[in-house]
Amino acid sequence: MHIEIPPFSILAIGPFSPALNTDNPPVLTIDSLSLDDAIAQLAPTIDITVAKDICPDGNIAVTVKRMADFKPKNIARNCLFIKELLAARTYVKKGGPAADLTAKYPRVASLLTISTPTKHLKSESKSNAIDDLLSIVDTGTSAGSTTQYFEAGSIENQVNAIHGKLLRAIFTDSNFRLMEAAWRGAELLLKQVPSGTRPTVNLKLVPLPQGDCLPIFDMLESTLADTPPDIILIDKPLSNTPRAMSELERIMDFAETMLAPAFIPISPKFLEISDWEELRSVRYIPGLLEGAEYGRWKTLVTNSGAGWITPCLGGIMARPMHLPEAGFSEVGFAESSPLWSSTPWAMGALCAKSIAAHGRPTRFSDRSSVRLENLPLTESPSPSPLEIILDTERLADFKQAGILPLAGTPGRDHVFVTGAITMDGGPLKFRMFLSQLTGFLIRTSLTGRDEIENIELDLSKAVSLFIQGLGLPIPDDLKIIANENNEGTIPLEISLTPAPEILPGNKKFTFGFNW
Structure with missing residues (x-):
């Protein structure tokens, strides 16, 4: 078997x-290998209320389709307004007239201060003409391009300021933080x-x-x-x-x-x-x-x-x-x-780390061999990866x-439980062990019945091999009693004394299962 x-x-x-x-x-x-696929399948979207001086709609929608989208520099990929904002910046930076922004990017233009050409008096024009000539001699550039250069710089600075405010609004939004923290928790678990x-x-x-x-x-x-x-x-x-x-x-x-x-x-x-x-x-x-x-x-x-x-x-x-x-x-x-x-992610990650180290989750509280390491630290006199x-x-x-x-050591980048x-x-x-054991019995009753001819003997052997496969000693007193068939279901009485790691005190327990 x-x-x-x-x-x-x-x-x-x-x-x-x-x-x-x-x-x-x-x-x-x-x-x-498929965390990004899961995000893409769900494609969660958050609507975030913002001040109208950084988005005329007073609201922006942010969609996340992969883990990398949680980075500030990637937010624009799936946020239409920020994408439009950066497109306007690029247009002007590449030489496009700022005056065109109103037609091409009206929402962005409504937030910017854009200079417009003004008529000058003749004396001013003459003076400006002399200045322009000197500018051309000194730099080899036209006066028009110089004006455009400074105008583009002004637009870029304004756009960057708005972009920064939008990012602060996104990364301080409670729903966005809850969402990212959940996905980051899954990421932490899967790293183990x-x-x-x-x-x-x-x-x-x-x-x-x-x-x-x-x-x-x-x-x-x-x-x-x-x-x-x-x-x-x-x-x-x-x-x-x-x-x-x-x-x-x-x-x-x-x-x-x-x-x-x-x-x-x-x-x-x-x-x-x-x-x-x-x-x-x-x-x-x-x-x-x-x-x-x-x-x-x-x-x-x-x-x-x-x-x-x-x-x-x-x-x-x-x-x-x-x-x-x-x-x-x-x-x-x-x-x-x-x-x-939140804490459950760390608990799940410790269980995954225990399986990697020992083949079973029940060693998750063994701080000498199972701990989460290389975690980011807070910036404080006593840096820690823990909130408390x-x-x-x-x-x-x-x-x-x-x-x-959760427990940790101040100044160290690890977390464990005691x-x-x-x-x-x-x-x-004990509950974790019982959960795995009953799960095994359910799967065996659904898919492995062909190998179980004599329920008491064959199922006892299967349970013994399962416990051994977890890296635990086979209980000497494992016993399965099959009661009378009741309308296609056979009530089983299963008793055993688990290893001290699972249940201290050499205690025997008995539970029922319908086969």
């Missing part, structure tokens, strides 16, 4: 196209996947629609019933509002139905603070969450679905901050704050509260 470990399946739900408004968004399956002929990670992206996001979980439960993911990444910050708690409850139900752990980031607002700088005012996280205002949270922690949820925190720097680029410095555009990708650096006491506080934070817990304080690695 030959058992091949399938690619680790990651489902990521996030703002890949913030303007999308549908209960049935596309499910995009990508790998490290080794190249090769056989894929080790399968990543599915689902755009999170505007407004009510709950209906998409109904769609995904139906779509992914036979191919459930191994983990779920939710790129939507969690607060402590009634709406957010309703969303969390639905995500818990979805994760439990899929039998796949879900990572969801908490926002500062969850802790009743405006940003992470105010975290110092919160003394003890577990004590805070015992307050009356967290009543719904405390109720959800006791639900069975809490064992499939890992709240997490700590944005990771998505890319270096934009500074004036070579050949593009005349625009003078530079960012004032970093772009942060927590000391040992704070890390312990959050983990005690059922929240898993634990593996779920919302109810349970063992996350």
